[in-house]
Amino acid sequence: MTEKCMGCKDKDAEICLCSECYKKIIxxxxxxxxxxxxxxxxxxxxxxxxxxxxxxxxxxxxxx
Structure with missing residues (x-):
């Protein structure tokens, strides 16, 4: 999770893929x-x- 994490919809996900976390991944x-x-x-x-x-x-x- 990033500081600006918008919350992950999938609670079983290995990593959060909200738009803010996705930016960090990239x-x-x-x-x-x-x-x-x-x-x-x-x-x-x-x-x-x-x-x-x-x-x-x-x-x-x-x-x-």
Whole structure:
């Protein structure tokens, strides 16, 4: 429940899905996804040179 919880209609629900709690759920998901994105991006950038080397080797211009 959030501070502004409007009360859950389903008393057996695992989590409240009133509009205020739903906003908080979306905010939590967004925050966690951003963390995962930055984690993935940092790993990707750490491999940047290896990735670029593969691109260079596979996409060399054809000499005619």
């Amino acid at each position: 905010a939590i998901i967004a925050e966690e996804c951003v963390k995962l994105c930055f984690d993935f991006a940092s790993k990707c950038f750490a491999q940047y040179e290896a990735i670029m080397e593969r691109i260079r080797s596979e996409l060399k211009p054809k000499k005619e």
